[in-house]
Amino acid sequence: MDSDAYDTERGPSSSPRTGDAEEGPRSVRSAAERILTWRGVLWTGAACVVVVLLLSHFVMQPFLIPSGSMEPTLKIGDRLLVDKLAYxxxxxxRRGDVVVFDGTGSFVQEPPSTNPVTGLLHGVAAALGLAAPPDTDxxxxxxxxxxxxxxxxxxxxxxxxxxxxxxxRYVYPGNKPxxxxxDIVVPDGTLFVLGDHRADSRDSRGHLGDPGGGMVPVDKVIGKARWIGWPIRDWSAVRGAEGAFAGVPAAGGPHG
Structure with a gap:
């Protein structure tokens, strides 16, 4: 048999090429690396959301201002940072503090019914400061x-x-007190609260005839409004009472 002819007939195409052999594993590795990269990004993102939600629940919660009831101190669209450890x-x-509270039982007798899934998603978005707070806050x-x-x-x-x-001095310019x-006496363990924009705020005054008399139980306070975190141009501490209550005697004490 002519071995030289046999080899010639096989030709160069009959033998495996090193480049082709390597290309397959490289493609597989590249796809696997992309999958691992995306998984890493997703896990990292999920971990960040969990950490932010934990901080929001226990330490510092963003709070989107949905109305003008606290103007000029807080404007529509401002995002507060609420200190949940303050109390x-x-x-x-204390008198003069700006507080965020759950109005269930004082401003709202029963919370509105919502779809559980929609409520959960809205609650997460609100906790991240991306959506308006619940109607009861x-x-x-x-x-x-x-x-x-x-x-x-x-x-x-x-x-x-x-x-x-x-x-x-914090009341909206032109508004009456x-x-x-x-003419009320605040029951122990409760608060009498007003909006700074008195002409555009439904507050304790609007619930004097309701069960609870519009008083907010202290244990319903979510936290103290500390800072305006957004928009950046308005970054500042929340405006305080500027000594407005400095001369007020203690409850039950001698009145001037």
Whole structure:
């Protein structure tokens, strides 16, 4: 047999090429690496969301302002950072604090029914500051604490707390302290709260005749509004009461 002819007939194409043999494993490795990369990105993203949700639940929660009831202090679209540890270690809300609270039982007698899945997704988005808060959550300023005698309006046309008129520089320009007269004593363990935009705020005044009298239980307070985190141009601490309540005597004490 002519071995040379046999070899010639086989030709170069009959023998495996090294490049082709390597190309297959390379493609498989490349696809596997892409899958692993995407899995890594997804796991990292999921871990970040979990961490943010835990921080939001226990430490600092973003809160999207949905209305103008707290103008000029807080504007529609502002994103608050709410300190959820402010009242966790024995401290309680004070006059002048801006607080976020669950209004169930005070401002809202029964929470609205929602689809469980939709409610869960909305709750996650709200916890990340990407959606408006639940309809039962509110942000207002504390004007009276347990035992306080709060009246509007006094002889000087201002709100009086324990007989002392309060100069509220944070109130929306041109608004009266209140167009609704009231004379109440705040029950212990509750708060009397008002919006800074008095003409555009449904607050404790609007619920005086409801069960609970519009008073917010202290244990329904979610946290204290500390900072405006967004938009960046408005980054600042939330405007305080600027000494408005500094001269107010303690509840139950001698009134001036």
């Amino acid at each position: 966790r270690f024995g401290d309680e809300p 509110y942000v207002k300023r504390v004007v009276g604490v347990g035992g306080d005698h709060v009246v509007c309006c006094g002889k000087k046309g201002r709100i009086e707390v324990n007989g002392r008129p309060v100069t509220e 209140s167009s609704v007269p009231f």
